[in-house]
Amino acid sequence: MPDAVEMITELPLATVLGPEFDTEEAQAWLAGWADQWMGLEPAAGRGWHSNGTDLIGGSLLWETVSDWLEIDIEIRRHPKGILRDSRPPDPVWTVTLVLMVGCWCQDNHNAHYIEERRWDVGSVEALTDRTRSAYTVAQGWLESSMDADYWRHRARLQPRPGSTIAEQ
Ligand SMILES: [Zn+2]
16 A cells, blocks of 8 residues: 555545546545545554546555455546547446455465455446445445455355365
Protein backbone atom coordinates (compact mmCIF):
# COMPACT_ATOMS: atom_id res chain seq x y z
CA MET A 1 0.00 0.00 0.00
CA PRO A 2 2.39 2.74 -1.10
CA ASP A 3 1.50 6.25 -0.02
CA ALA A 4 -1.74 5.16 1.64
CA VAL A 5 -3.65 7.85 3.52
CA GLU A 6 -6.14 7.50 6.35
CA MET A 7 -8.73 9.94 5.02
CA ILE A 8 -10.06 9.56 1.50
CA THR A 9 -10.40 13.35 1.29
CA GLU A 10 -6.59 13.60 1.39
CA LEU A 11 -6.71 12.27 -2.20
CA PRO A 12 -7.43 14.60 -5.15
CA LEU A 13 -10.95 13.25 -5.58
CA ALA A 14 -12.10 15.42 -8.48
CA THR A 15 -8.89 14.70 -10.40
CA VAL A 16 -9.16 10.97 -9.85
CA LEU A 17 -12.91 10.35 -9.97
CA GLY A 18 -13.97 13.23 -12.16
CA PRO A 19 -15.66 16.64 -11.95
CA GLU A 20 -18.71 15.02 -10.33
CA PHE A 21 -16.60 14.97 -7.16
CA ASP A 22 -15.72 18.65 -7.31
CA THR A 23 -18.62 19.57 -5.02
CA GLU A 24 -18.62 19.63 -1.21
CA GLU A 25 -21.73 17.49 -1.23
CA ALA A 26 -20.19 14.70 -3.30
CA GLN A 27 -16.97 14.79 -1.30
CA ALA A 28 -18.89 14.67 1.99
CA TRP A 29 -20.85 11.67 0.79
CA LEU A 30 -17.69 9.86 -0.29
CA ALA A 31 -15.94 10.71 2.99
CA GLY A 32 -18.89 9.33 4.98
CA TRP A 33 -18.92 6.15 2.97
CA ALA A 34 -15.13 5.79 3.28
CA ASP A 35 -15.32 6.17 7.07
CA GLN A 36 -17.97 3.48 7.23
CA TRP A 37 -15.87 1.25 4.97
CA MET A 38 -12.72 1.66 7.06
CA GLY A 39 -14.71 0.84 10.20
CA LEU A 40 -15.98 -2.44 8.72
CA GLU A 41 -14.09 -4.58 11.25
CA PRO A 42 -11.05 -3.72 13.32
CA ALA A 43 -8.21 -4.38 10.87
CA ALA A 44 -4.46 -4.54 11.37
CA GLY A 45 -3.86 -2.34 8.35
CA ARG A 46 -6.04 0.10 6.46
CA GLY A 47 -5.78 3.02 4.14
CA TRP A 48 -6.73 4.73 0.90
CA HIS A 49 -4.52 5.11 -2.09
CA SER A 50 -4.73 6.49 -5.61
CA ASN A 51 -2.89 6.19 -8.88
CA GLY A 52 -3.37 9.94 -9.28
CA THR A 53 -5.42 9.78 -12.48
CA ASP A 54 -8.40 7.44 -12.52
CA LEU A 55 -8.40 5.07 -9.57
CA ILE A 56 -8.84 5.18 -5.83
CA GLY A 57 -8.65 2.11 -3.65
CA GLY A 58 -9.17 1.16 -0.05
CA SER A 59 -7.52 -1.77 1.71
CA LEU A 60 -8.40 -3.55 4.92
CA LEU A 61 -5.89 -6.13 6.13
CA TRP A 62 -6.24 -8.72 8.87
CA GLU A 63 -3.16 -10.67 9.82
CA THR A 64 -1.88 -13.25 12.23
CA VAL A 65 1.78 -14.14 12.78
CA SER A 66 2.05 -16.10 9.53
CA ASP A 67 -1.19 -15.58 7.65
CA TRP A 68 -3.42 -12.85 6.30
CA LEU A 69 -6.75 -11.93 4.77
CA GLU A 70 -7.37 -8.72 2.86
CA ILE A 71 -10.39 -7.00 1.37
CA ASP A 72 -9.83 -4.27 -1.19
CA ILE A 73 -12.24 -1.94 -2.89
CA GLU A 74 -11.44 0.16 -5.92
CA ILE A 75 -13.33 2.82 -7.83
CA ARG A 76 -11.96 3.40 -11.32
CA ARG A 77 -13.09 6.14 -13.62
CA HIS A 78 -13.26 5.25 -17.29
CA PRO A 79 -11.99 7.68 -19.88
CA LYS A 80 -14.79 9.78 -21.29
CA GLY A 81 -16.08 7.88 -24.30
CA ILE A 82 -17.58 9.29 -27.47
CA LEU A 83 -20.58 7.06 -26.83
CA ARG A 84 -21.37 8.66 -23.47
CA ASP A 85 -24.72 9.96 -24.70
CA SER A 86 -25.74 6.71 -26.36
CA ARG A 87 -28.24 4.34 -24.77
CA PRO A 88 -27.43 2.51 -22.60
CA PRO A 89 -24.72 4.93 -21.54
CA ASP A 90 -21.12 3.82 -21.16
CA PRO A 91 -20.15 3.10 -17.59
CA VAL A 92 -18.43 6.06 -16.00
CA TRP A 93 -16.96 4.14 -13.07
CA THR A 94 -16.30 0.54 -12.16
CA VAL A 95 -16.43 -0.54 -8.53
CA THR A 96 -14.36 -3.65 -7.84
CA LEU A 97 -14.37 -5.55 -4.58
CA VAL A 98 -11.96 -8.41 -3.87
CA LEU A 99 -11.13 -10.76 -1.04
CA MET A 100 -7.64 -12.24 -1.05
CA VAL A 101 -5.58 -14.45 1.21
CA GLY A 102 -1.94 -15.45 1.60
CA CYS A 103 -0.57 -18.36 -0.44
CA TRP A 104 0.64 -21.66 1.01
CA CYS A 105 1.33 -23.39 -2.30
CA GLN A 106 4.74 -24.96 -2.89
CA ASP A 107 5.37 -22.21 -5.43
CA ASN A 108 4.68 -19.08 -3.45
CA HIS A 109 2.23 -16.91 -5.39
CA ASN A 110 2.02 -14.43 -2.50
CA ALA A 111 -1.72 -13.74 -2.80
CA HIS A 112 -4.79 -15.55 -4.04
CA TYR A 113 -7.94 -13.73 -5.11
CA ILE A 114 -10.82 -15.76 -3.71
CA GLU A 115 -13.84 -13.55 -4.31
CA GLU A 116 -14.42 -10.70 -6.71
CA ARG A 117 -17.42 -8.49 -7.48
CA ARG A 118 -17.56 -5.80 -10.12
CA TRP A 119 -20.19 -3.17 -10.80
CA ASP A 120 -20.24 -0.78 -13.75
CA VAL A 121 -22.12 2.42 -13.02
CA GLY A 122 -23.04 5.46 -15.05
CA SER A 123 -24.15 8.02 -12.47
CA VAL A 124 -23.18 9.29 -9.03
CA GLU A 125 -26.50 7.94 -7.74
CA ALA A 126 -25.69 4.45 -9.05
CA LEU A 127 -22.16 4.74 -7.70
CA THR A 128 -23.62 5.52 -4.28
CA ASP A 129 -25.85 2.45 -4.46
CA ARG A 130 -23.14 0.11 -5.67
CA THR A 131 -20.56 1.21 -3.12
CA ARG A 132 -23.20 0.50 -0.46
CA SER A 133 -23.77 -2.92 -2.04
CA ALA A 134 -20.03 -3.54 -1.91
CA TYR A 135 -20.03 -2.72 1.80
CA THR A 136 -22.85 -5.22 2.39
CA VAL A 137 -21.08 -7.93 0.37
CA ALA A 138 -17.82 -7.37 2.28
CA GLN A 139 -19.73 -7.48 5.58
CA GLY A 140 -21.19 -10.84 4.50
CA TRP A 141 -17.74 -12.19 3.66
CA LEU A 142 -16.44 -11.23 7.09
CA GLU A 143 -19.48 -12.77 8.76
CA SER A 144 -18.77 -16.04 6.89
CA SER A 145 -15.23 -16.09 8.22
CA MET A 146 -12.24 -13.90 8.95
CA ASP A 147 -10.02 -17.00 8.89
CA ALA A 148 -7.87 -17.21 5.76
CA ASP A 149 -7.90 -21.02 6.13
CA TYR A 150 -11.65 -21.02 5.61
CA TRP A 151 -11.36 -19.11 2.32
CA ARG A 152 -8.46 -21.22 1.05
CA HIS A 153 -10.43 -24.36 1.84
CA ARG A 154 -13.46 -23.01 0.06
CA ALA A 155 -11.39 -22.20 -3.01
CA ARG A 156 -9.67 -25.64 -2.82
CA LEU A 157 -6.27 -24.06 -2.44
CA GLN A 158 -3.28 -25.59 -0.71
CA PRO A 159 -4.02 -25.45 3.05
CA ARG A 160 -1.73 -23.80 5.53
CA PRO A 161 0.28 -26.48 7.39
CA GLY A 162 -1.58 -27.17 10.63
CA SER A 163 -4.87 -25.81 9.29
CA THR A 164 -7.74 -27.08 11.43
CA ILE A 165 -10.38 -26.55 8.74
CA ALA A 166 -11.63 -30.11 8.13
CA GLU A 167 -11.58 -31.62 4.67
CA GLN A 168 -15.07 -32.27 3.36
ZN1 LIG B 1 -0.47 -20.10 -4.27
